[in-house]
Amino acid sequence: MARMVVDPITRIEGHLRVEAQVDGGKITDAWSSGTMFRGIELIVQGRDPREAWLWTQRICAVCTMVHALASVRAVENALEIEIPNNARIVRNLISASQYIHDHIVHFYHLHALDWVDITGALKADPAKTSQLAQSISEWPVSSTAYFRGVQDRVKALVESRQLSLFTSGYWGHPAYHLPPEADLLAVAHYLQALEFQREFIRIHAVLGGKNPHLQSYLVGGMTTAIDPNWPDAPLNPERLDFLVQVAGTAKKFVDQVLIPDVLAVAGFYRGWFSLGMGPGNYLSYGAFPQGRIQDTARYFLPRGIILNNDLSKVHPVDPNKVSEYVTHSWYEYTEGNDVSLAPAKGETNPKYTGPKPPYQFLNVEEKYSWLKAPRYDNYVMEVGPLSRMLVAYAAGQPEVKAMVDGALAKLKAPPAALFSTLGRVAARALETQLLANHIVGWIEELRDNMGHGDLQMHNGEKWEPDSWPRSAQGYGLFEAPRGSLGHWVEIEDTLIKNYQIVVPSTWNAGPRDGKGQRGPYETALLETPIADPERPLEVLRTIHSFDPCLACAVHVTDARGRTYARREI
Amino acid sequence: MSPLHEDLPRAAERRGVSRRDFLQFCSLMVTTLALPTRYMDKVVHALSQTRRPVLVWLEFQDCAGNTESMIRSSHPPVAEVVLNLLSWEYHETIMAGAGKQAEATLERVVKEEKGKYIAVVEGSIPTADDGVYCTIAGRTALDIAREVCTNAAANIAVGACAWDGGLVRANPNPTGAIGLQEAVPGVKVVNLGGCPHNVANTAAVIVHYLTFHEMPALDQYNRPLFAYGQLIHDQCERRAHYDAGRFVEEWGDEGSRKGWCLYKMGCKGPEATYNCPSVRWNDGTGWPVKAGHGCIACAAYRFWDWSSPFYKRLPKVPGFGVDVTAEDIGWGVVGTVAGVTAVHAVGSVIRSRKSKLEGPKAGGAGEESKPASPKA
Ligand code: SF4
Numbered sequence: 011m012a013r014m015v016v017d018p019i020t021r022i023e024g025h026l027r028v029e030a031q032v033d034g035g036k037i038t039d040a041w042s043s044g045t046m047f048r049g050i051e052l053i054v055q056g057r058d059p060r061e062a063w064l065w066t067q068r069i070c071a072v073c074t075m076v077h078a079l080a081s082v083r084a085v086e087n088a089l090e091i092e093i094p095n096n097a098r099i100v101r102n103l104i105s106a107s108q109y110i111h112d113h114i115v116h117f118y119h120l121h122a123l124d125w126v127d128i129t130g131a132l133k134a135d136p137a138k139t140s141q142l143a144q145s146i147s148e149w150p151v152s153s154t155a156y157f158r159g160v161q162d163r164v165k166a167l168v169e170s171r172q173l174s175l176f177t178s179g180y181w182g183h184p185a186y187h188l189p190p191e192a193d194l195l196a197v198a199h200y201l202q203a204l205e206f207q208r209e210f211i212r213i214h215a216v217l218g219g220k221n222p223h224l225q226s227y228l229v230g231g232m233t234t235a236i237d238p239n240w241p242d243a244p245l246n247p248e249r250l251d252f253l254v255q256v257a258g259t260a261k262k263f264v265d266q267v268l269i270p271d272v273l274a275v276a277g278f279y280r281g282w283f284s285l286g287m288g289p290g291n292y293l294s295y296g297a298f299p300q301g302r303i304q305d306t307a308r309y310f311l312p313r314g315i316i317l318n319n320d321l322s323k324v325h326p327v328d329p330n331k332v333s334e335y336v337t338h339s340w341y342e343y344t345e346g347n348d349v350s351l352a353p354a355k356g357e358t359n360p361k362y363t364g365p366k367p368p369y370q371f372l373n374v375e376e377k378y379s380w381l382k383a384p385r386y387d388n389y390v391m392e393v394g395p396l397s398r399m400l401v402a403y404a405a406g407q408p409e410v411k412a413m414v415d416g417a418l419a420k421l422k423a424p425p426a427a428l429f430s431t432l433g434r435v436a437a438r439a440l441e442t443q444l445l446a447n448h449i450v451g452w453i454e455e456l457r458d459n460m461g462h463g464d465l466q467m468h469n470g471e472k473w474e475p476d477s478w479p480r481s482a483q484g485y486g487l488f489e490a491p492r493g494s495l496g497h498w499v500e501i502e503d504t505l506i507k508n509y510q511i512v513v514p515s516t517w518n519a520g521p522r523d524g525k526g527q528r529g530p531y532e533t534a535l536l537e538t539p540i541a542d543p544e545r546p547l548e549v550l551r552t553i554h555s556f557d558p559c560l561a562c563a564v565h566v567t568d569a570r571g572r573t574y575a576r577r578e579i
Numbered sequence: 580m581s582p583l584h585e586d587l588p589r590a591a592e593r594r595g596v597s598r599r600d601f602l603q604f605c606s607l608m609v610t611t612l613a614l615p616t617r618y619m620d621k622v623v624h625a626l627s628q629t630r631r632p633v634l635v636w637l638e639f640q641d642c643a644g645n646t647e648s649m650i651r652s653s654h655p656p657v658a659e660v661v662l663n664l665l666s667w668e669y670h671e672t673i674m675a676g677a678g679k680q681a682e683a684t685l686e687r688v689v690k691e692e693k694g695k696y697i698a699v700v701e702g703s704i705p706t707a708d709d710g711v712y713c714t715i716a717g718r719t720a721l722d723i724a725r726e727v728c729t730n731a732a733a734n735i736a737v738g739a740c741a742w743d744g745g746l747v748r749a750n751p752n753p754t755g756a757i758g759l760q761e762a763v764p765g766v767k768v769v770n771l772g773g774c775p776h777n778v779a780n781t782a783a784v785i786v787h788y789l790t791f792h793e794m795p796a797l798d799q800y801n802r803p804l805f806a807y808g809q810l811i812h813d814q815c816e817r818r819a820h821y822d823a824g825r826f827v828e829e830w831g832d833e834g835s836r837k838g839w840c841l842y843k844m845g846c847k848g849p850e851a852t853y854n855c856p857s858v859r860w861n862d863g864t865g866w867p868v869k870a871g872h873g874c875i876a877c878a879a880y881r882f883w884d885w886s887s888p889f890y891k892r893l894p895k896v897p898g899f900g901v902d903v904t905a906e907d908i909g910w911g912v913v914g915t916v917a918g919v920t921a922v923h924a925v926g927s928v929i930r931s932r933k934s935k936l937e938g939p940k941a942g943g944a945g946e947e948s949k950p951a952s953p954k955a
Contacts, residue, residue, distance in 0.1 A: 016678040017716045020671045023643045025715055046713040047705075048640050049753030053746065058888045064875065065883075068746045071644030071775060072672075119650075123675050172631050172666035178676025178684045208651050212864040219870030220860035221651060222644045222775055226870040228830055233871030235835040242816075242838025244871040360753070362711040369717040380712075468831035550677055 014543045019553055021120040023072040024560025028549060029372060032540050040535035041374040042519050044381040044560050051509045059085045059506050060229045071222035073559055075108055076490035078227045080497040083486025085229045088501055089478055094466040097231035099456045100217055102298050106445045107213040110260050112491040113442040114268060116557045118203035122196055124551045125275050127186040128176055130193035131164050139191040146274055149266040160198040180547045188278050199267055206263050213256050216249055231468030238460050253453050260446040272439040273420055276432050283423055285538060286431030286552040288530040289390040290319040292397035297489035314401040319429050321404040335383040335523040348524040353498045353510040383520040383529060384512050392530045393493025393517045394556060395438040413440045434555040475504035490514055492557050515559045611783040613805050625790040626664050633696040635688055636670035637727060639720040640713050640747045640756055641702025644775035645738040646672045651861060652778045682716045689730050698731035703740040703747040704762040707755025724763050733788055734768045737781055742770040749883040769794050770801045774877035779858045780806040800880060811848035811874050814856040835871055845890040846873030853878035
């Protein structure tokens with residue numbers, strides 16, 4: 011029996027620590043801890059709600075813009091502002107390109123090295139790699155010479171004895187078992203994906219001025235004014251052409267590189283279709299409105315809940331059933347340690363009671379994380395692409411159903427295989443494909459509107475604070491690439507009185523709750539085989555399959571009853 | 580072409596950087612640093628050393644925006660070039676190893692490369708409550724920063740948070756967050772503000788250091804002058820509209836569709852310095868003003884407290900020898916404006932560095948009265 015610590019968990023955003031009990035070569039218990047805290051919700055109090063999105067967007071740059079969107083939605087909801095159709099489309103385009111970009115970067119740059127042994131690539135035969143590549147895809151960059159070139163680069167790196175980012179990897183670990191040719195193929199695509207993503211993200215530079223941290227949102231719409239006749243209009247026919255051209259590259263890359271790679275890698279690690287199951291409950295707020303935001307039935311990705319892995323029923327979502335525990339989190343509630351509070355009534359008094367740094371182990375019997383433990387009606391929920399795809403699949407969304415069934419048929423696996431580490435990976439890839447199929451069409455919709463003289467991009471009726479009620483409350487929900495995200499805002503006398511955020515990685519990475527239920531990471535790690543506790547590659551596989559984002563996950567909510575003083579340094 | 584010119588691309592190619600990317604990279608660096616082109620040889624030579632300089636990238640209270648900014652740059656693909664020319668041995672968001680293996684690497688660098696490696700810091704450092712608000716491998720950010728940065732040859736703080744505490748330090752600064760320079764006094768830090776940093780500037784600083792073994796010329800905040808010496812307003816493509824008195828008056832109006840000046844919508848360009856409008860983002864594709872939103876002065880000292888509220892119009896427009904408000908700038912003064920633009924450009928750089936952004940803004944949420952002056 012040994013306690014294993016992985017800190018830092020790398021190739022994620024933010025600071026995450028996992029402690030696990032290993033017994034007989036398997037994980038028997040696990041604890042997930044967020045080790046960084048900033049307090050952004052406190053910082054936005056007393057500020058202009060119209061700029062809350064600029065602040066909250068800085069919660070995370072990997073998930074850049076998701077907090078901006080949830081924030082403007084919350085303020086629009088509070089002030090009852092409808093945004094113009096063009097603004098809806100631009101927001102959907104930014105989000106869709108964010109999903110595509112983020113999912114691709116996640117698979118190749120944050121996750122692939124858990125499955126791919128770079129040093130294996132050295133042993134590959136470039137000719138056989140070329141054959142393998144051509145047998146799974148039409149992607150044209152697949153010649154023997156090309157793969158030999160990539161192999162030479164890896165060789166040069168290894169021979170230099172300065173492995174740079176790859177210095178500390180788990181190379182040669184017994185849990186790696188791709189054939190060398192697949193290793194080489196994946197390394198080549200790691201490099202190609204790096205190139206793809208930085209070209210593709212130029213969409214955000216047009217629609218948001220820059221990435222990370224886009225700067226074109228407004229409460230009431232977007233700044234990206236559209237005009238068919240002015241060359242300096244942020245959006246005009248020429249820039250729409252550019253968007254179509256860049257967005258168009260996604261479909262080919264996803265169809266011909268991402269999907270075949272994911273299926274190929276999954277084929278070699280089939281055991282991971284029965285490992286890593288989370289709580290079995292899946293939440294999706296739904297995303298990409300096709301009409302008014304209130305019209306949730308018309309969301310492109312549906313809203314819903316699945317309980318106990320039962321795909322025969324999709325339950326409705328009631329945002330009022332969300333609440334958070336701090337039983338094992340470094341905060342205090344005035345009503346005691348075991349209650350949970352709804353975000354709209356939340357309170358946060360940070361109170362660190364962990365070991366004094368430097369420390370070796372956390373006291374997991376007590377409080378052990380800066381993350382709270384969100385629950386839905388006391389259920390532990392998993393969020394993210396898997397949840398969205400399962401909700402859409404169970405709701406019978408025809409395109410998703412066809413894609414998921416197609417992938418399962420190729421993998422010769424039943425739907426239950428999706429409730430796993432590799433299920434998350436597959437769902438994320440399929441979701442990328444789904445959006446790549448639609449993004450160009452959405453740009454054309456914008457072009458049509460422009461052609462018909464619909465140039466409205468902002469609703470300014472309630473821009474001026476003197477048009478607002480004395481007090482107002484609202485919330486904005488969104489599905490970030492990593493899962494369900496909600497911002498809650500309370501406005502009083504034109505300023506933010508309270509601001510609260512419940513983010514995807516808090517759902518997934520949170521600690522135990524007042525009833526002792528484990529968080530999704532903690533559950534998913536149970537039963538994971540550990541070949542070498544000194545080199546916990548298997549832990550990374552499951553944790554990375556969730557695509558953690560810890561900077562998002564740690565936050566504070568409403569400071570009602572806050573007891574600590576404002577600090578000036 | 581000197582032999583060096585031919586030599587390095589080949590050396591770079593052996594490390595996996597194509598000749599085209601490499602030359603593009605070098606010329607971007609020379610331009611960004613505003614060096615005469617004859618320095619190209621020197622740059623090329625410095626980057627062709629067989630043993631690559633080691634770099635470690637520390638992340639504390641961060642959003643990874645600076646990391647992401649780095650991997651999203653293209654033409655040249657700065658990340659790829661830099662990653663190949665330096666041995667980038669520790670960087671949580673993108674490194675292969677985790678846990679013990681990651682920490683052992685950092686330990687080894689600090690010991691074996693003592694006084695030789697470059698440390699890049701992203702994110703603020705919390706000092707309240709003994710630093711418990713950010714720990715990595717059980718150690719506090721402050722503890723790690725002290726050890727790693729005091730043993731480095733050079734330290735670079737990227738992004739607003741690592742420079743001055745950034746957003747995390749904004750009032751009420753719940754975690755006692757500060758920037759690297761304040762947290763570890765005595766170490767030499769080059770600050771690359773911005774939210775996030777623009778990686779072209781950061782790469783240029785690194786290249787300058789490798790080439791000349793010293794940092795480029797710095798301002799009083801230890802920011803390189805080549806990047807932070809010029810007003811946004813003086814490089815802005817909407818400047819002609821400002822001078823002609825053509826302003827966006829309401830979001831979505833005719834002016835916003837025609838790309839007019841955003842001053843009245845709160846643009847902070849007239850008081851902010853940064854090369855953002857020239858270097859731009861994501862392969863030069865855009866910057867905020869081009870997408871129709873005003874500048875928020877994200878590269879200015881303590882901008883979160885002192886440049887907000889962001890939609891509030893700057894009370895005075897600097898320039899012209901006297902301060903005038905936008906209402907005063909009508910068609911009548913356009914002629915005069917054109918005549919003094921050159922003088923204005925010089926004056927406003929000095930002005931912006933001396934006054935406006937150093938003091939708290941009326942209406943800002945900041946409670947502090949004076950910034951701590953960074954140590955040189
Ligand atoms: S005020 Fe802003 S938009 Fe107008 S010219 Fe200056 S920097 Fe450009």
